[in-house]
Amino acid sequence: MTASVLAAGVLEETIRAFFQGLPIGAGFALVAMSFVLTYKTSGVFNLAFGAQAFISAATYYELHVRRDWSIWLAVLVAVVLVAPVLGLLLERLIFRHVHAASAVAKLVISLGLLVALPELFKLIVDYNREQPFGAVGIIPDGTTVYRLFGRYPVTRDEIAAFVIVVAASLALAALFRYTRLGLRIRAVVQSPRMTELNGVNADWVSSGSWMLSSFFAGLAGVLLVPTTSSLGTVLEPTGFFPIVISALAAAALGRLVSLPAALLGGLALGVVTTQMRTHVPRDNVILAELQGPALPYVMLFAIIVFWPAIRRQVAGADPLLGVSPPPPALAATSRSRGMTIYTRVMALAFFTAVGIWTFGYANNFWISRITHSVIFSIIFLSIVVFTGLGGQIALCQVTFAAIGAFGAMQFAQRWDVSVIVGMLAGAAIAAAVGAVLSIPVMRLGGIWLAIATLAFALFFHDVLVKYDWVGGSLFHGRGVPRPEFFGVDFSSRENFLILCIAVLVLVGVLVILIRESSTGMALRALRGSETAAESIGVISWRSRVIVFSVSAGIAAIGGGLLAMEEKLVGYESNYDPQTGLFWLVIVVVLGARTVEGGIQAGVAFVIFPELVLDRWLGLHGAWRYVLFGFAAISFARHPEGLLEHGKRRSQAMMQRMFARRQPAMAAATTGPAVPTAADPEGEP
Amino acid sequence: MSDALEPTAAPTAAESPAGATVAAPAPLVIPVLELRHVNAAYGPFRALFDVSLTVGEGETVALLGRNGAGKTTVARVASGLVEPTAGEVMVDGNDFTKARAHRYAKAGVVHVPEGRAVFSDFTVEENLTLAFSRTHDRSGVRDALSRAFDLFPPIAQRRRQIAGTLSGGEQRMLAMARVLVETPRLLIADELSLGLAPIVTDDVYAVLARIREAGTSLLIVEQHMSHALALCDRAILLDHGAITWQGPSAEAADTLAATLFDTGGE
Numbered sequence: 001m002t003a004s005v006l007a008a009g010v011l012e013e014t015i016r017a018f019f020q021g022l023p024i025g026a027g028f029a030l031v032a033m034s035f036v037l038t039y040k041t042s043g044v045f046n047l048a049f050g051a052q053a054f055i056s057a058a059t060y061y062e063l064h065v066r067r068d069w070s071i072w073l074a075v076l077v078a079v080v081l082v083a084p085v086l087g088l089l090l091e092r093l094i095f096r097h098v099h100a101a102s103a104v105a106k107l108v109i110s111l112g113l114l115v116a117l118p119e120l121f122k123l124i125v126d127y128n129r130e131q132p133f134g135a136v137g138i139i140p141d142g143t144t145v146y147r148l149f150g151r152y153p154v155t156r157d158e159i160a161a162f163v164i165v166v167a168a169s170l171a172l173a174a175l176f177r178y179t180r181l182g183l184r185i186r187a188v189v190q191s192p193r194m195t196e197l198n199g200v201n202a203d204w205v206s207s208g209s210w211m212l213s214s215f216f217a218g219l220a221g222v223l224l225v226p227t228t229s230s231l232g233t234v235l236e237p238t239g240f241f242p243i244v245i246s247a248l249a250a251a252a253l254g255r256l257v258s259l260p261a262a263l264l265g266g267l268a269l270g271v272v273t274t275q276m277r278t279h280v281p282r283d284n285v286i287l288a289e290l291q292g293p294a295l296p297y298v299m300l301f302a303i304i305v306f307w308p309a310i311r312r313q314v315a316g317a318d319p320l321l322g323v324s325p326p327p328p329a330l331a332a333t334s335r336s337r338g339m340t341i342y343t344r345v346m347a348l349a350f351f352t353a354v355g356i357w358t359f360g361y362a363n364n365f366w367i368s369r370i371t372h373s374v375i376f377s378i379i380f381l382s383i384v385v386f387t388g389l390g391g392q393i394a395l396c397q398v399t400f401a402a403i404g405a406f407g408a409m410q411f412a413q414r415w416d417v418s419v420i421v422g423m424l425a426g427a428a429i430a431a432a433v434g435a436v437l438s439i440p441v442m443r444l445g446g447i448w449l450a451i452a453t454l455a456f457a458l459f460f461h462d463v464l465v466k467y468d469w470v471g472g473s474l475f476h477g478r479g480v481p482r483p484e485f486f487g488v489d490f491s492s493r494e495n496f497l498i499l500c501i502a503v504l505v506l507v508g509v510l511v512i513l514i515r516e517s518s519t520g521m522a523l524r525a526l527r528g529s530e531t532a533a534e535s536i537g538v539i540s541w542r543s544r545v546i547v548f549s550v551s552a553g554i555a556a557i558g559g560g561l562l563a564m565e566e567k568l569v570g571y572e573s574n575y576d577p578q579t580g581l582f583w584l585v586i587v588v589v590l591g592a593r594t595v596e597g598g599i600q601a602g603v604a605f606v607i608f609p610e611l612v613l614d615r616w617l618g619l620h621g622a623w624r625y626v627l628f629g630f631a632a633i634s635f636a637r638h639p640e641g642l643l644e645h646g647k648r649r650s651q652a653m654m655q656r657m658f659a660r661r662q663p664a665m666a667a668a669t670t671g672p673a674v675p676t677a678a679d680p681e682g683e684p
Numbered sequence: 685m686s687d688a689l690e691p692t693a694a695p696t697a698a699e700s701p702a703g704a705t706v707a708a709p710a711p712l713v714i715p716v717l718e719l720r721h722v723n724a725a726y727g728p729f730r731a732l733f734d735v736s737l738t739v740g741e742g743e744t745v746a747l748l749g750r751n752g753a754g755k756t757t758v759a760r761v762a763s764g765l766v767e768p769t770a771g772e773v774m775v776d777g778n779d780f781t782k783a784r785a786h787r788y789a790k791a792g793v794v795h796v797p798e799g800r801a802v803f804s805d806f807t808v809e810e811n812l813t814l815a816f817s818r819t820h821d822r823s824g825v826r827d828a829l830s831r832a833f834d835l836f837p838p839i840a841q842r843r844r845q846i847a848g849t850l851s852g853g854e855q856r857m858l859a860m861a862r863v864l865v866e867t868p869r870l871l872i873a874d875e876l877s878l879g880l881a882p883i884v885t886d887d888v889y890a891v892l893a894r895i896r897e898a899g900t901s902l903l904i905v906e907q908h909m910s911h912a913l914a915l916c917d918r919a920i921l922l923d924h925g926a927i928t929w930q931g932p933s934a935e936a937a938d939t940l941a942a943t944l945f946d947t948g949g950e
Contacts, residue, residue, distance in 0.1 A: 180817045183806075183810060183813060183814050183817070184814065186803075186805070186806070187803055187806070187814050190803050190804070190805055190806075191803065193765055193785060194797075194801060194802075194803060195786075195814075196764070196765075196784060196785035196786040196789065197763065197765070197785055197786075197789055197794070197795050197797070197801075198786075198789060198814055198815045198818065198862070199786050199789030199790050199818045199819075200786055200814075200818060201784070201786045202786065203784075
């Protein structure tokens with residue numbers, strides 16, 4: 001008797017959780033389908049999707065809440081007008097021109113847009129970021145509660161979201177399955193040139209599909225507003241992150257290409273979330289954590305690592321890729337010895353001048369800025385190691401920097417160890433974490449690696465930092481002392497700057513050593529052709545795990561130094577994942593392939609907003625996000641970075657000045673070079 | 685033998701750019717395709733130097749030359765895939781120099797690129813449907829599909845298979861089925877025989893002969909010269925991105941042998 005009553009109670013709870021889970025899952029499914037749609041229609045793993053959703057949601061908010069437009073008019077403008085136009089602009093101005101670029105390059109561009117678009121929107125619209133959004137859905141009286149079967153409560157918003165998502169998924173499935181347009185959209189993604197040979201205007205199809213996917217992003221943004229704001233967040237692009245992560249997990253179930261899998265996956269994950277909250281016991285710490293914010297990250301990570309379909313994914317290459325011109329070589333590999341010596345002398349002179357000025361004349365403010373530049377140069381060298389040498393994107397360098405900072409703090413606070421030892425211990429921990437993290441995902445590489453590392457960064461940010469043994473306790477604070485060792489006191493600004501410069505030199509030399517080592521050579525080979533490299537015995541994932549782990553250690557050393565410089569771990573201002581995205585963008589824009597590139601990025605990151613934007617141009621500091629974000633577009637065309645590109649151009653100019661071109665010679669030497677690339681089969 | 689060739693053997697393009705076209709039979713009507721003094725490049729690499737040629741109505745032309753001579757680039761310029769850096773491209777007397785590839789296709793100039801030029805993520809049927817759906821409605825597509833499968837029985841058995849998983853020869857057949865079912869104005873075929881079994885090559889050339897009878901002009905890029913010369917009225921020899929000789933196919937074989945072997949070709 002009691003058993004059956006208990007069972008009935010459990011059953012009722014299960015059903016209730018099921019109905020609570022469906023609307024949440026519908027939100028996941030909508031975002032997941034938008035990801036799949038963008039990926040299917042553009043070949044871009046579009047992280048800027050979050051920015052597009054944000055812009056529509058914020059437009060809706062501006063119009064409906066602050067300017068009192070009617071719901072329907074506001075939705076019309078935000079979703080039906082603004083979103084497709086944004087998609088059209090992105091396609092016309094950016095993505096059309098980078099079709100031949102690698103998936104990783106496109107990911108970097110979308111990251112740049114994710115950083116740039118919301119900031120640009122805020123600067124243009126004068127968007128008030130302080131005011132909380134309030135739960136304003138697109139359905140009148142959306143919070144009205146209905147009771148399914150007389151007992152399970154659902155709101156009008158939830159019903160509307162569910163119905164819209166299901167209807168949208170049916171419409172999309174029909175588009176791809178039964179219409180010519182759907183077939184053409186898929187064809188353009190594979191090869192715009194082949195599609196053109198079939199008499200289809202690839203540009204039009206491409207514009208249309210971007211407008212469609214942007215429309216879905218906008219719809220998702222507006223529909224998810226009640227969900228994100230009920231979490232108590234101010235409407236910010238980062239507010240979408242937990243949902244985006246869950247949605248990515250759903251999209252990953254269908255390898256980013258299956259719309260039905262995204263829909264069912266999203267709904268299932270929503271239901272799983274609420275079922276876990278209902279049934280899993282809370283007395284176990286780990287299980288309790290899984291019911292909270294940790295769940296989406298764990299799900300995503302688990303799916304990426306264990307879902308077999310992802311491992312089998314082979315991207316179909318464009319058979320007419322050979323029509324595009326081949327990428328040029330690094331300038332340093334082809335420049336003359338004289339140029340090299342000249343460049344080095346100039347650099348030495350410049351640094352000597354800066355050094356004399358810093359230690360002789362600069363005030364405290366500028367010494368601190370220069371120290372920051374040096375420290376960020378160290379951190380950015382970790383990106384040079386992994387992205388520049390390895391050719392892969394990891395989005396958790398910021399987390400490793402935070403581990404270094406917290407390591408220095410914890411060791412100093414708890415065991416009274418020298419802060420330098422603490423920093424080195426933090427670096428060792430970061431390297432170990434990096435290795436453990438990367439072993440399962442490094443085999444996948446490409447965008448899956450980027451997604452998995454983003455999931456880890458957000459997991460650290462949302463879950464781990466709250467623990468005393470990671471982020472420190474309120475009682476102790478996050479103070480970090482300046483170091484003192486071998487009897488030298490580095491607590492003064494000047495002495496600490498000298499220490500930082502010494503570390504930078506050591507790390508720079510280390511990076512060059514890695515580049516010239518056999519691991520570095522293996523990485524270069526892998527960047528050329530993974531298949532070819534593996535055929536001569538390079539084990540791709542092993543080389544990558546090694547550099548990933550080294551890169552994590554470097555980032556942690558930089559993070560530790562930053563904490564010492566600021567005398568505390570400024571986690572919120574320095575190490576949140578959004579900042580990490582900007583780090584990556586600025587490094588790849590300026591030059592991820594060389595040590596100079598990393599240092600230039602470090603200087604630009606610190607000095608540019610202060611000096612150029614604020615003092616010279618009188619602009620808001622947020623413009624740096626806009627400028628560098630859009631500059632990420634250049635990554636597709638100049639993967640070596642803008643500075644390297646400039647170097648190469650000036651070098652080409654010098655060569656032109658000194659040598660007359662001989663067309664006949666050029667014909668004899670370069671004529672056959674390209675068609676052979678296009679005739680891989682060779683002469684029969 | 686070489687005396688007989690004297691009038692048609694043009695000097696090198698560098699000396700007399702117009703020389704190449706002088707030797708071509710002056711067309712009485714407007715040619716289907718005309719390249720006028722075309723240069724082309726891939727980024728910094730120049731691939732074509734002052735190439736001029738015509739393909740007349742119903743004419744079949746073989747484009748011959750060694751690896752890297754620029755044959756594929758000529759084919760790409762002639763179908764809009766590569767925009768020339770100088771010179772003009774005319775289709776039926778209209779200026780197509782700046783036109784994109786889909787406009788060439790709509791004008792009836794179709795191109796079968798070399799290699800496995802199929803949509804590798806599509807099924808066989810989807811590949812063909814994409815090609816046929818521009819000019820046909822739903823039932824027309826069905827008819828065209830069945831004609832394609834009649835033409836190439838091996839791929840008929842694999843109509844629902846993903847194209848990327850077909851063998852190399854089957855992928856070539858699929859790429860050809862896309863264009864051979866219709867009778868285009870001009871068919872540009874790049875290395876059709878590459879990767880095909882000899883017996884299949886014979887079949888393919890039989891199909892080409894049939895669509896030539898139907899009135900289609902042909903521009904055939906080939907390294908297997910015997911097939912191409914047997915099919916074509918005229919041959920054009922490319923070397924280092926420039927036209928070195930053109931004339932009737934009957935005279936081509938000897939000239940080719942002389943040119944290729946004298947200059948150390950294979």
